[in-house]
Amino acid sequence: MASTSASDSEEGCLLVIILDVHPCLASNEGEAEVYLNTVTAFANLHLASSGANRLAIIAANHAQSCYLYPDQSHEEVERQIDGRLELLSHVDKILHENLKKMMVTTTIFTQSESLIVGALGRALTYVRRIESEDGLNKKINARILVIKVSTDAGGQYLNYVNMYLTAQKMRLPVDMCVIGSDCGLLQQGADITGGLYYKVNSVDKLMQSLMMIFMPNLDSRRRLALPPSGSVDYRAACFCHRSLVDMAHVCSNCLSVYCKAVPLCSTCNALFGMEMPIRKPPKKKKND
Numbered sequence: 001m002a003s004t005s006a007s008d009s010e011e012g013c014l015l016v017i018i019l020d021v022h023p024c025l026a027s028n029e030g031e032a033e034v035y036l037n038t039v040t041a042f043a044n045l046h047l048a049s050s051g052a053n054r055l056a057i058i059a060a061n062h063a064q065s066c067y068l069y070p071d072q073s074h075e076e077v078e079r080q081i082d083g084r085l086e087l088l089s090h091v092d093k094i095l096h097e098n099l100k101k102m103m104v105t106t107t108i109f110t111q112s113e114s115l116i117v118g119a120l121g122r123a124l125t126y127v128r129r130i131e132s133e134d135g136l137n138k139k140i141n142a143r144i145l146v147i148k149v150s151t152d153a154g155g156q157y158l159n160y161v162n163m164y165l166t167a168q169k170m171r172l173p174v175d176m177c178v179i180g181s182d183c184g185l186l187q188q189g190a191d192i193t194g195g196l197y198y199k200v201n202s203v204d205k206l207m208q209s210l211m212m213i214f215m216p217n218l219d220s221r222r223r224l225a226l227p228p229s230g231s232v233d234y235r236a237a238c239f240c241h242r243s244l245v246d247m248a249h250v251c252s253n254c255l256s257v258y259c260k261a262v263p264l265c266s267t268c269n270a271l272f273g274m275e276m277p278i279r280k281p282p283k284k285k286k287n288d
């Protein structure tokens with residue numbers, strides 16, 4: 001590649017975008033188009049800003065998660081057509097092709113949330129793979145960005161927490177950008193992994209937020225006046241109904257959370273003693 005001499009300090013950044021493509025997007029066609037175009041433009045911007053930058057995009061809908069880019073079946077980049085950078089038009093083409101494959105023809109879906117957490121797992125293993133492929137097992141400069149549109153039901157709570165703790169251990173920041181309503185689970189993830197959490201009110205504000213907040217790398221962010229993250233909703237989801245609770249019963253063995261008292265822990269099968277009413281010990285009669 002005929003790039004300018006890249007010193008070690010300019011090693012570039014591997015950005016893994018996790019894109020929510022829940023079928024609920026289809027309810028507003030214009031909005032869906034703006035959404036996908038915005039994310040594509042942001043991906044292009046990331047690649048164009050440095051020759052050393054790398055990109056991966058993983059999409060998640062209600063039923064599956066799948067790699068959109070890079071795509072192993074499209075190894076070679078085609079010739080320049082319209083004066084654009086070859087790589088960028090290549091990215092656009094692959095994204096469109098793979099999204100089309102992923103689109104479901106029926107709009108019937110029972111799950112209101114996407115399998116973001118599955119895509120997050122894929123992203124973590126992808127970063128790990130690139131690290132090991134780079135040789136010397138050197139830690140690479142990588143981060144993950146989750147863009148979410150669907151509503152959140154807390155059904156995958158434990159999986160999310162596992163992913164967050166893994167990312168934290170890998171020192172991999174996970175940025176969260178949610179559109180519409182706040183999502184406590186993602187807020188926790190950004191806080192745990194050292195990423196940024198930001199809520200965008202509507203899709204047409206997405207580009208601005210992506211450029212101003214999620215484009216700068218971690219070093220530059222320290223020098224920027226970014227919007228305050230606010231207080232993090234650290235409620236846990238109970239293991240019985242998957243709903244977020246303020247107060248709960250916790251298994252003393254495995255720390256599973258239950259919104260009601262249960263006789264048996266469904267995670268570790270620990271038996272809890274039945275709650276007995278507290279009785280005063282019988283008074284001993286003094287025998288003279």
Ligand SMILES: [Zn+2]
Pocket residue numbers: 238239240241242243258259260
């Ligand atoms: Zn419950």
Ligand SMILES: [Zn+2]
Pocket residue numbers: 251252253254255256265266267268269270
């Ligand atoms: Zn337990």
